[in-house]
Amino acid sequence: MDKSGSASPLYNIGVVTRVTGVPIATLHAWERRYGFPDAARSAGGHRLYSEKDIARLRWVKSQVDSGLTVSRAVIAARALEANGRLFLPNESEASQKSQSSRIAFPSLRESLLDALFHHNLPRADQLMGEMLAFYSPEDLTLEVIGPALNAIGEAWEQGHITIATEHLATNYLRHRLLMWMVTGLTPRSGDSIVLACAPGELHEGSLLMLGVLLRRKGWPVAYLGQNVPFHDLAKFIDDIHPSAVVLVAICEEPARALTDWPHWINQVGGHPIIGFGGRAFIVHPELQGMVPGVYLGTSISEGMTNLVSLLQRIEK
Amino acid sequence: MDKSGSASPLYNIGVVTRVTGVPIATLHAWERRYGFPDAARSAGGHRLYSEKDIARLRWVKSQVDSGLTVSRAVIAARALEANGRLFLPNESEASQKSQSSRIAFPSLRESLLDALFHHNLPRADQLMGEMLAFYSPEDLTLEVIGPALNAIGEAWEQGHITIATEHLATNYLRHRLLMWMVTGLTPRSGDSIVLACAPGELHEGSLLMLGVLLRRKGWPVAYLGQNVPFHDLAKFIDDIHPSAVVLVAICEEPARALTDWPHWINQVGGHPIIGFGGRAFIVHPELQGMVPGVYLGTSISEGMTNLVSLLQRIEK
DNA sequence: CATAAATTGTCAAGTTATTGTATAGATTTA
DNA sequence: TAAATCTATACAATAACTTGACAATTTATG
Structure with a gap:
C-alpha cells in the first residue's frame, strides 16, 4: 500500500472539491486572495491538501454558509486555531487509498471501536481526524459515535470488555461530542x-x-x-x-x-x-x-x- | 494579544440582521443618528460587528420592543455599560488601561456563577469568551472553574439552588473543561x-x-x-x-x-x-x-x- | 384641542467592496 | 496521450456603503 514509506496525508484538489463541496475555482481564489488554506505543493506545483486543511475548509465553509464573509471566516479560523479552540485533526498517516473513495461508516466504526478496546488512544485520535476530514460532525454523531456507544454498552453487558475499558471508551467519545456541542455562537435568540x-x-x-x-x-x-x-x-x-x-x-x-x-x-x-x-x-x-x-x-x-x-x- | 474573544469584530451586517431581526436600513440609521453600536469597519468600509455589539443590539432591541424609544434605550445601554452593569469593557478599552487592570478572577467567578444561577447561558458564553481572550485555559481551570464548581456544590448543599440548576451549571462547566482536554497540542508519545x-x-x-x-x-x-x-x-x-x-x-x-x-x-x-x-x-x-x-x-x-x-x- | 416639531423606520439612486466563475494557454500527472 | 491542474486575467453577481428624502408616529407647544 504505502510505497514510499513517508506517506504524508495529502489529497489532490479534486478530492477536496468532492469532499467539501467547494468548487476548484473557488479554492484557487481563496488561496490567492487569503492564503487559505495554504496547501502544500507537489514537485510539479499541484496543490496537496492535508486532512487538517480539509477540516479547516469544512469549518470555513460552514461559517460562510451561515452568512459570514469568507475573509472574516478565515481570520476567525486562524484566531481560533492559534488559541487552540478549534478542533483540528492531527496530521496522520493516511494511505493513498482514501483518494479514490470515502471509507464506509461501518468500517470506520469498527476501526474506532477496535482502537478504543485496545486502549490505543493515539490510533483513535488518528481515526477521528480522518473521519472529520471527510464527514461532518452531524454525520459522525449519528453514524459513528452513536452506534459505537451502543456497541460499547453491549460489549460490556456481554462481558467482552471490563468496566474500565467501557469507561475509557465512553468518556473518549463523550468528550468529542461535547466539543462539538460547545463551539459556535447561538445564532437564534429566544426560548431554549x-x-x-x-x-x-x-x-x-x-x-x-x-x-x-x-x-x-x-x-x-x-x-x-x-x-x-x-x-x-x-x-x-x-x-x-x-x-x-x-x-x-x-x-x-x-x-x-x-x-x-x-x-x-x-x-x-x-x-x-x-x-x-x-x-x-x-x-x-x-x-x-x-x-x-x-x-x-x-x-x-x-x-x-x-x-x-x-x-x-x-x-x- | 488575542483577538478571538467576543470583542473581535467579525460579523458582517447581513449576519447581524438575521440574528437580531433589525433590518439593515435601521442599523444604518442607528449608527448615523446615535453612533450605535459603532461597529468597526473592514478595509473597504463595510461594517464589522463583534459579538458584544450583537449583544448590545439585542438588549436595545428588547427595550425598544417593550416600549422605550431608541434614543433612550441607547442612552440607557451606555449608562449601564459605564457602570459595568451590562457589559464588560471591550478589548480595545481594556488594553488602553494597564495590564494590571485585568478584571480580577474573583469578580469573573462571581459573574459567571451569577449568570449560571440565573440560567442565562448566552451571558455565560459571553463571559467565557471574554475570559479566554485574557487568560489561558490553565488559569481559568484553576482560578475560575474549580472554585466555581466548589461554590455550586456548596450552594446546592445549603439549599440556595435546586438540583436542576446545579446540573445545568455543573454540566456547563464540565463541558468547557472537556473541550479543553480534547483540543490543544498532540500529546507526546509514551506511556500514559x-x-x-x-x-x-x-x-x-x-x-x-x-x-x-x-x-x-x-x-x-x-x-x-x-x-x-x-x-x-x-x-x-x-x-x-x-x-x-x-x-x-x-x-x-x-x-x-x-x-x-x-x-x-x-x-x-x-x-x-x-x-x-x-x-x-x-x-x-x-x-x-x-x-x-x-x-x-x-x-x-x-x-x-x-x-x-x-x-x-x-x-x- | 389643534398644530408644530421631533423622532423614527423605510426607500431609492448611484457607487464601491467582496466574492464566485469563466476563459485561455502552459504544465503536470496517471 | 488524455485528463487534471496550474497561473493569470477578466467579468458578473451579490452585498454593502452613503446620502438624501419622505411618510408615519410620537411628543411638545400654543
Missing part, C-alpha cells in the same frame, strides 16, 4: 430547549447526541444531563420558560417514572412542548402510550426532525 | 497517565481539571472517570502499562476503599507510580497515612506539580 434524563436515569449518551445536533442547527439548548427530579425540573421550567422539554429514559424504571410528569409540570407557565424518547420505549413499546406528551420516535435523527418540526410549527 | 475516581466515587470534577492541566502540558492521559472498581482497573493497568495512576476520592467511603489498592494492583507489571488525592484527604487528614502510594497534596495545582516532578525523575 431543555434536555434532561428521566429521574433515576444515568445514561446520558443519546441525550448528549441530541444536544449536539440541536446546537449545531442553532437551537439554544439548556443541558441538564442525568437524573433530574421532577420537582426541580418544574421549578427550572417555570424559571426559564423553555419552548420545549425533552425527557429521555434508557432503562425501564425511569421510563415508568416519566408517566408522572404532568403531576409536577402541568401547572407551570409557558406550557412548553414536552417530548420523550429513549431505548426504554423501544424495548417496551407499551410504555409509549402510558407517558403523556409527544413520543419523539425510535432514533435520534427521527427525534430531532420531529422536535424541530414541532418547534417550527409553534414559531408561526 | 491513568486518571480514575476511587470505587464508588461519583464526583469527577477535580479529576477532570487535573486531566485538562496534564493534557495541555502534553502528557498522554487515559481518562477513566467516576467509580472505577479495582478489579477492572488492575486489568486495565496490566494492559496499557501506564507511567502513573492517579486515584481521587472526594467522599470518605471511597477514600477508605482506596486503602485496599495494593491488594489488586501491586502484582501488575510495569509498576507505575500510584498517586492519590481529593477533598476526602483534606477533611480527614488521618486517611492520608492509611492509603499506600504518593499523596499528591491539597490542591489541584499542587498535585499537578508533584505528579510532574515524579514523572520527570523517572524519565531520566
Whole structure:
C-alpha cells in the first residue's frame, strides 16, 4: 500500500472539491486572495491538501454558509486555531487509498471501536481526524459515535470488555461530542430547549447526541444531563420558560417514572412542548402510550426532525 | 494579544440582521443618528460587528420592543455599560488601561456563577469568551472553574439552588473543561497517565481539571472517570502499562476503599507510580497515612506539580 | 384641542467592496 | 496521450456603503 514509506496525508484538489463541496475555482481564489488554506505543493506545483486543511475548509465553509464573509471566516479560523479552540485533526498517516473513495461508516466504526478496546488512544485520535476530514460532525454523531456507544454498552453487558475499558471508551467519545456541542455562537435568540434524563436515569449518551445536533442547527439548548427530579425540573421550567422539554429514559424504571410528569409540570407557565424518547420505549413499546406528551420516535435523527418540526410549527 | 474573544469584530451586517431581526436600513440609521453600536469597519468600509455589539443590539432591541424609544434605550445601554452593569469593557478599552487592570478572577467567578444561577447561558458564553481572550485555559481551570464548581456544590448543599440548576451549571462547566482536554497540542508519545475516581466515587470534577492541566502540558492521559472498581482497573493497568495512576476520592467511603489498592494492583507489571488525592484527604487528614502510594497534596495545582516532578525523575 | 416639531423606520439612486466563475494557454500527472 | 491542474486575467453577481428624502408616529407647544 504505502510505497514510499513517508506517506504524508495529502489529497489532490479534486478530492477536496468532492469532499467539501467547494468548487476548484473557488479554492484557487481563496488561496490567492487569503492564503487559505495554504496547501502544500507537489514537485510539479499541484496543490496537496492535508486532512487538517480539509477540516479547516469544512469549518470555513460552514461559517460562510451561515452568512459570514469568507475573509472574516478565515481570520476567525486562524484566531481560533492559534488559541487552540478549534478542533483540528492531527496530521496522520493516511494511505493513498482514501483518494479514490470515502471509507464506509461501518468500517470506520469498527476501526474506532477496535482502537478504543485496545486502549490505543493515539490510533483513535488518528481515526477521528480522518473521519472529520471527510464527514461532518452531524454525520459522525449519528453514524459513528452513536452506534459505537451502543456497541460499547453491549460489549460490556456481554462481558467482552471490563468496566474500565467501557469507561475509557465512553468518556473518549463523550468528550468529542461535547466539543462539538460547545463551539459556535447561538445564532437564534429566544426560548431554549431543555434536555434532561428521566429521574433515576444515568445514561446520558443519546441525550448528549441530541444536544449536539440541536446546537449545531442553532437551537439554544439548556443541558441538564442525568437524573433530574421532577420537582426541580418544574421549578427550572417555570424559571426559564423553555419552548420545549425533552425527557429521555434508557432503562425501564425511569421510563415508568416519566408517566408522572404532568403531576409536577402541568401547572407551570409557558406550557412548553414536552417530548420523550429513549431505548426504554423501544424495548417496551407499551410504555409509549402510558407517558403523556409527544413520543419523539425510535432514533435520534427521527427525534430531532420531529422536535424541530414541532418547534417550527409553534414559531408561526 | 488575542483577538478571538467576543470583542473581535467579525460579523458582517447581513449576519447581524438575521440574528437580531433589525433590518439593515435601521442599523444604518442607528449608527448615523446615535453612533450605535459603532461597529468597526473592514478595509473597504463595510461594517464589522463583534459579538458584544450583537449583544448590545439585542438588549436595545428588547427595550425598544417593550416600549422605550431608541434614543433612550441607547442612552440607557451606555449608562449601564459605564457602570459595568451590562457589559464588560471591550478589548480595545481594556488594553488602553494597564495590564494590571485585568478584571480580577474573583469578580469573573462571581459573574459567571451569577449568570449560571440565573440560567442565562448566552451571558455565560459571553463571559467565557471574554475570559479566554485574557487568560489561558490553565488559569481559568484553576482560578475560575474549580472554585466555581466548589461554590455550586456548596450552594446546592445549603439549599440556595435546586438540583436542576446545579446540573445545568455543573454540566456547563464540565463541558468547557472537556473541550479543553480534547483540543490543544498532540500529546507526546509514551506511556500514559491513568486518571480514575476511587470505587464508588461519583464526583469527577477535580479529576477532570487535573486531566485538562496534564493534557495541555502534553502528557498522554487515559481518562477513566467516576467509580472505577479495582478489579477492572488492575486489568486495565496490566494492559496499557501506564507511567502513573492517579486515584481521587472526594467522599470518605471511597477514600477508605482506596486503602485496599495494593491488594489488586501491586502484582501488575510495569509498576507505575500510584498517586492519590481529593477533598476526602483534606477533611480527614488521618486517611492520608492509611492509603499506600504518593499523596499528591491539597490542591489541584499542587498535585499537578508533584505528579510532574515524579514523572520527570523517572524519565531520566 | 389643534398644530408644530421631533423622532423614527423605510426607500431609492448611484457607487464601491467582496466574492464566485469563466476563459485561455502552459504544465503536470496517471 | 488524455485528463487534471496550474497561473493569470477578466467579468458578473451579490452585498454593502452613503446620502438624501419622505411618510408615519410620537411628543411638545400654543
